[in-house]
Amino acid sequence: MLENWVVVPTCLPVVLRRCHVCPSGRFRANGKFRVNANHKLLDAWLLVRCVACGDTAKLTILERVNVRSVRPRLLVRLHENDPALAAELLADPVVLRRNRVALDWEGAWRLSTGAPGHQDFRDVSVRFAARIPVRPVRLIAEGCGLSRAEVERLIEEGKVVSAVRLRGKVSGDFTFTLKRPQGGLHGPVFGGERRGEGGRRRCESHFHNVEGCESGFHNIRSRNTRKRP
Ligand SMILES: [Zn+2]
Known part of the structure; x- marks a missing residue:
């Protein structure tokens, strides 16, 4: 059989990237996003915090994207700081490559x-x-x-x-x-x-x-x- x-x-994996403040290099996402609209163009980031010094860094999710081309459901999830969305985005190799980060699943x-x-x-x-x-x-x-x-x-x-x-x-x-x-x-x-x-x-x-x-x-x-x- x-x-x-x-x-x-x-839980979410640790995001490995350089910290500009301390030598740690390990960041945690807590499901928070920042969305910035400039006229019709939208930027969105997933926020991650250094586990050692607490410094916040941003992982680019959307960059100067026309707001009309963004799925409404995605916008809602970004504004609601949907933690499951953070997990989905960290699972996306394109997001990782774009932000030059790696993950530690230990x-x-x-x-x-x-x-x-x-x-x-x-x-x-x-x-x-x-x-x-x-x-x-x-x-x-x-x-x-x-x-x-x-x-x-x-x-x-x-x-x-x-x-x-x-x-x-x-x-x-x-x-x-x-x-x-x-x-x-x-x-x-x-x-x-x-x-x-x-x-x-x-x-x-x-x-x-x-x-x-x-x-x-x-x-x-x-x-x-x-x-x-
Ligand atoms: Zn740090």
Whole structure:
């Protein structure tokens, strides 16, 4: 039976760009926009704040666009500071390229897994609810309750099979098959449910509107003390 896992964003990713005030280089969007109309021309920006010094920067969304060519619904969402719109825009590669920013998704996602299926092998379909770059090795380790070293070993032994490169980063859906290791592994590899560590880790945002952000916990240290390479 095919199992379905989903990589789910839990809050907005950190926006990586240079801060003109401090050396931090990490910014958070909180869903605020600024819209400026000059006659019939419209500018709109997504506001982001430096997590270290609080300085505000603007990401260009619309630049001198004729107001008539802007969808009314988009205008409403900009004026209402729609947080879901901020998430959509940060997911847009065109917006990122235009503003020369990158995203850091660390601590801003979780892996949702269901009950494990077959006893002798696991056929898993992994879906990405947002374009979050993650190494499959990491997802498989989290979802199966293994260390990454154990997953690496299973890959070398040909017991994890996939069409994607399991050690490279992916942000699109893929499937893999995990064959039951000879002699068995202890731990929940063929049983039990685990929540991904992505969402468990510290979240710096105060963002509550994207897929149940847990950012109220932003001061809680990760329970996972294992060193990650
Ligand atoms: Zn700063």
